[in-house]
C-alpha cells in the first residue's frame with residue numbers, strides 16, 4: 001500500500017476540515033463517504049467530489065474500498081463505530097472526545113490490540129508546529145519552572161441550534177453533550193501536554209442550561225498534593241462570545257497564545273513576555289491545521305510509526321474530564337491519582 005484510502009463515516013460538518021487536509025497530504029486519498037441516508041451521501045459526494053457513496057456506515061466499513069475511516073459522529077457514537085471499524089480491519093481516526101467513560105476507552109484500546117489496526121484521537125492542534133514550539137519552550141526550561149497553565153475555549157451556540165426540532169448534538173445529554181466534553185477538552189489537553197500528565201486533583205464548577213448539559217464550565221487542576229506546586233485553570237462555554245487563549249506561566253516569563261486551537265495563522269499568535277524587557281513575538285511556521293493528524297495516521301499505517309498522540313494520553317484526558325464533572329456535581333475536590 002503506498003496511499004491510504006480514506007472514508008468519511010457520516011456527513012458531519014467537521015468533515016469540511018478533514019477533506020482539504022486529506023487532499024493536501026502526500027499519501028492519502030479521499031475515496032468514500034457514508035451516511036445513514038444514501039441520498040444524503042450522494043448529494044454530499046457531488047458537493048465534495050468524492051468517488052464512492054454508501055447508504056450505511058457498516059456497508060462502507062465492510063466494502064474493502066477504504067483503509068482508514070474518519071469518525072465525526074456525535075460523541076456517544078464514537079466508541080461503537082470505532083470498534084466496528086477496527087473489527088472490519090479499518091484504521092480509525094476518531095474525533096474528540098474519544099469516549100465518555102474509562103471503560104469505553106479500555107474497550108477501544110482492547111479492540112486495537114486485538115485487530116492490530118491504528119487508532120488515534122483527532123486532536124488536530126497537537127500536531128501543529130505552534131503547539132510543538134510552545135511545548136519545547138515549556139519543557140526546555142526557557143520559561144523557568146512552570147507554575148500555571150491557563151486557557152479557555154468559549155463560543156456562542158446560536159439560537160437556531162437551540163430549537164427543539166433542530167437541537168445541536170452538543171446540547172443533548174444522552175449524546176455526550178456539554179461544553180467541557182465539546183471544547184473544554186482543548187485547554188484541558190493542552191494543560192496535560194505542558195504538565196506532562198494528568199493532574200493529581202481537580203475542582204470543577206458548572207452552569208447547567210435548560211437541556212441539562214453544562215453550558216459554562218470552569219476547572220481548577222493541581223499537579224501535586226502539596227500546596228505551592230503547579231496548577232491549571234481552564235474554562236469553556238456555549239454562552240459567551242468566541243474566545244480562546246492559552247497562557248503558560250513560568251518563573252522566567254510567560255508564553256501567551258492568542259489562537260491555540262483554531263484560526264491559526266490569522267495574525268499575531270504567540271508572544272513571550274520575559275521576566276524583564278519587552279515582549280517578543282515567537283515565529284510559527286505555517287501549516288494547514290488538520291494536516292498534521294492526517295500525516296500522523298499515514299506514518300502509523302504506512303511506516304508503522306507510533307501515533308504522536310498516544311492512547312495513554314487520550315485515556316488521561318477522559319479521566320480528567322470525568323473527575324471534573326464529578327467534582328462539579330459534588331462540589332468537592334476529586335483526587336485522581
Ligand SMILES: NC(=O)c1ccc[n+]([C@@H]2O[C@H](COP(=O)([O-])OP(=O)(O)OC[C@H]3O[C@@H](n4cnc5c(N)ncnc54)[C@H](OP(=O)(O)O)[C@@H]3O)[C@@H](O)[C@H]2O)c1
Nearest residue numbers: 010011012013014034035036072073074075095096097169
Ligand atoms: N476537531 C475539531 O476541530 C472539531 C470541530 C467540531 C466538531 N468536532 C467533533 O466532531 C464530532 C461531530 O461534530 P459536528 O459538529 O461535525 O456534528 P454534526 O455536524 O452534527 O454531524 C454529526 C453527524 O453524525 C451523523 N449522525 C449519526 N447519528 C446521529 C444522530 N443520532 N444525531 C445526529 N447526527 C447523527 C450524521 O451524519 P449522517 O446523517 O450523514 O449519517 C451527522 O451529520 C463531535 O464529536 C465533535 O466533538 C471536532
